[in-house]
Structures are given as C-alpha cells and as structure tokens.
Amino acid sequence: MKIGIPVLDELLKEIPRGKTLTYYIDPEVEGDVFGMQTLYRNLEEGYRCVYVTSTMSPTSLRNRFKEFGWYVDEFENFSVVDAYSAYVGATSDERYVVKDPTNLDELDEVIRKAIDENDLVVFGSLSTVIDICGEETLNYFERWKEQAEDSVIVSNFTAWPYSEDVLSKVKELSNAVVRIGGIHHRVILGHYYGILKVDWTQVKGRAVLFKVVKPGGVKAYIPKILVTGPYNAGKSTFVHAISNKAISVDRLGTTVALDHGKVEYKGFTIDVFGTPGQERFDPILKVLGSEALGVILVVDSTKPETFPRAKQLLEKTTHFGLPYVIAANKQDLPNALKPEEIRKLMHIPEDVPIIPTVATKKIGVYEVLDALIKLLIGEGYAKSEGAT
Amino acid sequence: MRIEILNIDVDSNNVMVIGPPLVGKSIFVRNIVWEKVSNGFGGVYVTTKDTAEAVLDWFQRFNLSDIKIIDCVSKTIFSDAPDTEDIKRVSIMDLTGISVRINMFLERFWKSGKRDVIIAFDSISTVLMYLNPQTVFRFLHVLTNRIKSFGAFAFYTVDEDMHDERTIAMLKQLFNGVIELKDEGNRRIFRYLSPSIRTEWRGFSIVNDRLEVSS
Numbered sequence: 001m002k003i004g005i006p007v008l009d010e011l012l013k014e015i016p017r018g019k020t021l022t023y024y025i026d027p028e029v030e031g032d033v034f035g036m037q038t039l040y041r042n043l044e045e046g047y048r049c050v051y052v053t054s055t056m057s058p059t060s061l062r063n064r065f066k067e068f069g070w071y072v073d074e075f076e077n078f079s080v081v082d083a084y085s086a087y088v089g090a091t092s093d094e095r096y097v098v099k100d101p102t103n104l105d106e107l108d109e110v111i112r113k114a115i116d117e118n119d120l121v122v123f124g125s126l127s128t129v130i131d132i133c134g135e136e137t138l139n140y141f142e143r144w145k146e147q148a149e150d151s152v153i154v155s156n157f158t159a160w161p162y163s164e165d166v167l168s169k170v171k172e173l174s175n176a177v178v179r180i181g182g183i184h185h186r187v188i189l190g191h192y193y194g195i196l197k198v199d200w201t202q203v204k205g206r207a208v209l210f211k212v213v214k215p216g217g218v219k220a221y222i223p224k225i226l227v228t229g230p231y232n233a234g235k236s237t238f239v240h241a242i243s244n245k246a247i248s249v250d251r252l253g254t255t256v257a258l259d260h261g262k263v264e265y266k267g268f269t270i271d272v273f274g275t276p277g278q279e280r281f282d283p284i285l286k287v288l289g290s291e292a293l294g295v296i297l298v299v300d301s302t303k304p305e306t307f308p309r310a311k312q313l314l315e316k317t318t319h320f321g322l323p324y325v326i327a328a329n330k331q332d333l334p335n336a337l338k339p340e341e342i343r344k345l346m347h348i349p350e351d352v353p354i355i356p357t358v359a360t361k362k363i364g365v366y367e368v369l370d371a372l373i374k375l376l377i378g379e380g381y382a383k384s385e386g387a388t
Numbered sequence: 389m390r391i392e393i394l395n396i397d398v399d400s401n402n403v404m405v406i407g408p409p410l411v412g413k414s415i416f417v418r419n420i421v422w423e424k425v426s427n428g429f430g431g432v433y434v435t436t437k438d439t440a441e442a443v444l445d446w447f448q449r450f451n452l453s454d455i456k457i458i459d460c461v462s463k464t465i466f467s468d469a470p471d472t473e474d475i476k477r478v479s480i481m482d483l484t485g486i487s488v489r490i491n492m493f494l495e496r497f498w499k500s501g502k503r504d505v506i507i508a509f510d511s512i513s514t515v516l517m518y519l520n521p522q523t524v525f526r527f528l529h530v531l532t533n534r535i536k537s538f539g540a541f542a543f544y545t546v547d548e549d550m551h552d553e554r555t556i557a558m559l560k561q562l563f564n565g566v567i568e569l570k571d572e573g574n575r576r577i578f579r580y581l582s583p584s585i586r587t588e589w590r591g592f593s594i595v596n597d598r599l600e601v602s603s
Contacts, residue, residue, distance in 0.1 A: 054481065055485065056463060056478075056481070056482060060463050084479075088464055127484070128482075158483075158484045161530065184537075186539070187495040187538060188491050
C-alpha cells in the first residue's frame, strides 16, 4: 500500500500488508490530513479503503476531503465507518454504522467487518476512540492488528498528555510511527514530520517541514534560517562554517548581496541566508525575516560600539516574532567580551542563548545551530527520538 | 490587564468564569471581550452554545465585527455552513480541531504583530456533556499552557451546578484566576480571585445585553 506523503514515500517505500502505521500528532498540529492523504492515494490505486470517523459526521468528512481537492465519493472503493452520528443522536446510512460508539464490543464488531472487507482501514482519530471508550481500546486495537493479516491499518493519533503507559503502548502496537510535530515558539511557527520507528525497512532519521495546502494536502518544504549582524561581524564566515555547501556574492571582501548555504544537520535540510550588514540593504531584511523560521545574530565580541546596530538588525528581522540566538563571535581575539557581558550591554533577555564562537575555526557554530533548533522544536525530535 | 467595565485588574492568563445557570456568564464574558477588542485587542470567541452567526450578530449589534469565531455548534447539529476567513467550524467532539484552530488564529495575530489577544471559551460545560472530564482536562491543560506562553488572556465559562465537586476541583487546578458569579434573588454579584488579588463582591446587572457594575 502507498503512503502518499512526500519524502515518506521515498524512505518507507510502501506499507506491507499486515502492518500498522500511526501518525503520532502533537495536539496543536493539523495532522488528520495525513491519514486522509494516505487513504486518498490508495483509493487512486484502486484499493478498497475505509475511513473510521469519530469526530465529525460523514457529510463533514466528505467536505473535509473536498477541501484538499479529494472527491472520495467518485470512488466506489471508498466507504466510511460511522462511529459519530449515533453519538450526537443522528441516523446514518453509511455502509458501516456503529450504533453505540461508546460500546467497545459494538465498535469491535464493525471494525472487524471493515478489516475483512477492505485493504486499508484508516482511523481518523484513534485518540478520540480512546477518549470515548477508554484505554481498553488499545487491547482491542491489538486484536484488530492481528486480524489485519492481509490489510493495513493507518491511524491518526493525537498525543494529548495521556499516561506514559498509553503513549508507549500506542507506539508499541504500531509497526511504523511517524511523528507530526510543531515548531513551538510563543505560537506554532511551523510543522514537521519524522519517522520515529519502522520495522520493515532501515531508515535514517530525517525531519521534514511541511505545510498543509488546500487543495493539495501535505507539501514538504525547506526551512530558512537568517544569519544577520553588523558589518564585518563574521556572518559570511559563519554561514560557510555551518554549511555543507555555500556561496557568497561579494565585492572587495564584503557581502553586497546574500550568502546562501545548505545545511544538513540532525535530519534537517536547512537553507541558511546571510544578510549584508550595511544599512542600505535593510529593506530586504523584513522580506527575508517574513519567510524565515529563526534568526542567528552574529556580533563581533570585540566591538561593543556595533551592538546598537546589532539590536537594530534584530528588531528588523524578528519583527514577526521569530526566535533568535546570538553568536558572540571572534572569541579568540584579545578583549573579546564574554557572553554575559554582551547580554548586559545589549539588554538581551535571560532565555535567549548567547553562544561563544570563533567562526573562522568552526568553534561553537554547531552549538549555535543546536540552540536554535532546540528553541524551534524543543529537545524532542533531535535528541530522544532517534534522528541522526 | 485592566477591565474598565468591571473596574478590576486581571492578573491571570486563564480565568474561569463560574456561576449558576442563567446568571449571565456568557453576556458577562462577551462584554469583557467587546471592551478589549474595541480597544485594539485581537479577539477569538469559541462558542459551544450558539452558532457563529448568532455570536457575530451579538457583537455587530454593538458595532464590533472584527472578531474570530470558532463555532463548535454548526457541525454538531449537522449544518455544513462553510468556513470563512474569520469563522472556523468544528465538531465539539473534535478537540484537536478546536486546538488547531485556536492556534491558527494566535499564529495569525502573532505574525501580524498583534500581541494583545483575548479569548473566550463559552462554555466548558457543554464540552463536558460530550466528553469525559479526563479528556477535557487533557485538552485544557494543553490550551491553558499555550495561552500562557503567548501571553494572551482567556476566559472560560463553567456552569457550577452541572458538574460534581471533583470535576470543578479538577478544572480549578488549570486556571490561575476565577471570576465567581452569584444570583442572590434580587441582585447579581461577582468577585475576582487570584493568588494575588481578591476583590470584594460587587453587584452587576445586565440591561439590553450590556453589563452594568454597581459602584
């Protein structure tokens, strides 16, 4: 069976029959589209697919598919398990109807039938079934998995703060787990997905940023990080130091257009843009800032007289509320100020990391990148969940 | 945050507005939202009792249109009115959907540079009619943390007579401020409580849907 999600298609190839795939979704992230997209892709392939709805009526479900340009009713091989209508006192004329969605035995009977009669069963929200029927649902899920020898089960699971037992069991019961996460700042600035687990192929951890497009569904994109700072602070050197590939457009040794580098780091592919430090280029900063996910401010630690300009650049690029990290560069030179001295002079809040660096020798540059990634996605993906 | 209409300062990001049925909790909260949004705040109204159109009509009666609404009613009653830029509809059973849409509006405010935001959730009691307290607690735990992290102010209405003491106690853990409303027969009163502020009981009345607080 197909997965239908960019990059996952290349990494996982396909879902073998008899396997389960769980989309493990952060509670504030629009993740239901993943299960829907996998289902639609397989409808197109001619497989018999059924969608279990517990959070919306079948009509709303079909309209939700339509939002993405997926007209599921045009496919005879599409059906719905309606585990919603009875809950709100409505009738249903779907092929599979759960008369009492709070009763696990009734749900079990319908799900078993759906597994027998279809190639793919997608749970629109496994977490909602658990919320309604209790944690015992997972014991039933284990039996559904055993029964699905010749079919595939895909689930959207919202990882609310359940007990650790529930969260672990959901992962254990799945042959593959794809985490759908949010890049948290004060708000969620972006979304990513990455493979936490798969038992039918070997993959290297890789995180992909995505946008949900209507119509279209999940689309992967490459995030941008902006490197800014006053004239001669070492921005170009910094961009070259962290990049696997980088180019600069410069004249007389200073950047007059943009530095651009591509960074492969901890499973992420990141586009890094270095801005010119001169004031005449300031108008482009806001444009770049509006498209970036985070900012690295490079300052020359030996030149406090440039700090007001550094603050000005920070204000221009973080106008949109982007998270930022400061690289206290040129720490190998005499009279270089320590990060805490810079924090005081620039009035930088305590929660903003200021990392000592010597970009010419690549000292501290990855710590800066680490600090920014930690600000963006927390400790989660890169450290504890197996990305390389 | 100063609320002129109540003549109080609210120092909690997440405030439970609790009182008996028909004491006027919804109108109370709508008046607070109206005051703040009229003065430049971004406003989000999550409605579980009235459709988006009914809520919007209410605000428009008082010359306010610039409010975002998450309508948890229309889809539950099987109406499939479409979403608009400022109105998003989601089933009350779909807590993830509610959470995603609140975040979407917060993100929009954030990216447009708007940092002062007020949110009304009217009401938690309706959600508790459909889903068990543990599920609602988990949802609110995530939501209240997001509100705090953003620095917004949110007001959640709760019918105190609809839930057992254990549920009310569990809900109170999530909110760092409470506005209590009481109906004393011939007059209605309220007070605000937080770890650092405790106001006196004050009388209020509702005339033509507008809140009037006795001095």
